[in-house]
Amino acid sequence: MAWTRKDLLTMRELDPGEIQLLVETAASLEEIATRDIKKVPALRGKTVVNLFYEASTRTRTSFEIAGKWLSADVINFSASGSSAGKGESFLDTAKTIGAMSPDVVVVRHSSAGAAALLARELTCSIVNAGDGAHEHPTQALLDLLTIREKKGHFDGLSVAIVGDVAHSRVARSNIHAMKKLGMTVTVAGPPTLIPPNVQELGVKVSYRLDDAIRDVDVIMMLRLQHERMAGGLIPSLREYSRYWGLTLDKLSAQARPDVLIMHPGPVNRGVELSPEVADGPYSVILDQVTKGVAVRMGVLFLLAGSRGGSPA
């Protein structure tokens, strides 16, 4: 199977074969991280621009590292300290960068649809690094790569995605990807944080943490944004943490002994995850970060690398 798309915008539009290809490609690049000299020439002469309109630590850094390990020239743009701060529109800024002939633009923006907008307007490849509450496909891919390493397969696995599903692009990308790969997905949280009609995406809904995490293979905890309280969606962090925070007690009472605890980061320690769980034996949170670099190398290679060649 060969990659044929110009852009990586959503998991929703990919077919299972494409998802597998992305995961396999990432897996084949993982060993670069273990080398003494972490550099391969796959993207020499290619230019990758990180266009970040939202704060980001792990995503932006891992795209930068991924590009550099593949020998691409990587340029970081952030909205502060640029013409965007002078009132230039997103579209104008993007077209300006597009006019400098990059091969790939990696975009993070608070508006859903921002990556699709760039894909329409620019001729280079676009990677969606998170658009509003829409999708974050490379996060789903690194989650999948982590799951595959720990479980060996996807088909038949069960996953609980817990927390602020309504505002989570991570949840949406994972729901689409996991369903396509034959996994069973339950979303769980207080009803105010569960998006309307989400069952129509083929997931189960649970309003009780104990029920949601019982006997699943993977528990994916989502970050609770503090502004959700201002919006009246939850009464207090205290109450949220009491009913929806994952603690060792709840885990040992309900979960399988081989469950994986995942979190896209950054973690609110003591809110959605107790420190004992975040740092405990079930947690694969740092594995996810490591896989993130491999996934982004894979994505950049498939979009910008020479067709049919071997990356490493």
Place this chain on the structure above:
Amino acid sequence: MTMTTSAVFARAGGTIVIRGGRVLDPSTALDATQDVLIVDGAIRELGPALPAPDGASVIDATGKVVCPGFIDMHVHLREPGLEYKETVATGTRAAAAGGFTAVCCMANTSPVNDNRSITDYILAKARTEGAVRVYPIGAVTRGLEGKALAELAELAEAGCVAFSDDGKPVMNAALYRRAMEYTLPFGAPVVSHAEDLHLAEGGAMNEGVVSTELGLPAASAAAEDVMVARDILLAELTGAHLHIAHISTAGAIRLVREARARGVHVTCEVTPHHLVLTDEQVRTYDPNVKMSPPLRTRRDTDALGEALADGTIDCIATDHAPHALSDKEGEFDRAAFGIVGLETAVPVLLDRLVRPGVLSLSTLVARLTTGPARLLNLPGGSLARGRPGDLSILDVDRELTIDPTRFLSRSRNTPFGGWSVTGGPWMTIVNGHVVWQAQ
């Protein structure tokens, strides 16, 4: 197309004979091939083979459908203050090109039409530069701020035919009740943009499975339904005439039906886009499918179509909302609400509702003529003797592709660009003068 160089109202009423068309006038239940004679800008006579008076223009309308001039009771002409989006001159030309001979313009100009001087200004512009009749709608509250009543009696005296804070619902129910009571003597409805601001807060599209997939902030249909219910209760309390603007949900239709059955004086309008498009269109993230109220679901469009056919919905209005490209490009959630509608309404409705048999041609014409004319007490909307010499002549077989670059409106924000449709306006006559004709 041809266009009168000077405004139609700067001249005396014209004398013109329209020969051989199928004359369709719902106000008199007329549907027959006849001639129409307009003398000095007023309907004089309908009948076979009418003699043309000296100096009369003669139009051969064989094969065309001759209707009373269409009335759009919900447009934004943007003047004064927002002339970069639209003006009275460009907006009324767009109206003429869309088959409309009269428009009602909403009050959210800058400054707001909340006092007589603004109404006078709009009417003066219409007299000197307008291509069709303009009936202003006055603000309910000063500055559309929802805090204090505008000078409603003077606005009515100046020529406002209804009152609305369109775009900004009056959240204070007590104040809205007072507005309904105060305007009772004027015989002009209060027009409600029914949207609970708390329920709708932040919403850029309809709430449902599509918004869930797209990750866009969304407002529930309940934001509209709650307000329609409130306003119906206030109309029942006060005895006022309540008109619901751009009704868009199955729930609101049910509320209006129930209220009418109880005898509450409530009327409503629907837009072409709410009839033929659904929230599925938002999947493109094209800002030209962003409007308030948002595109709803198939269940809603079905309910709207049924209500339009059975008369629960009184009229079709476009909510023509011109915006410059700079307001309608880029990120969906940051784009302005609203689309232009004057030049697409009739072609889209002929093609998508009349042609497939969802709506009869005579019902469509009724909802564009008698519907708005009766609820606003306007002189048009009928070909009875003595009525204004305003005609909308259709070519229901004309094939056209909607091309926004050729709009006469100053703005291009339409979701219908590129649509191939069959049927559209052929000629528009106002005050006995041809103000637009298809090429």
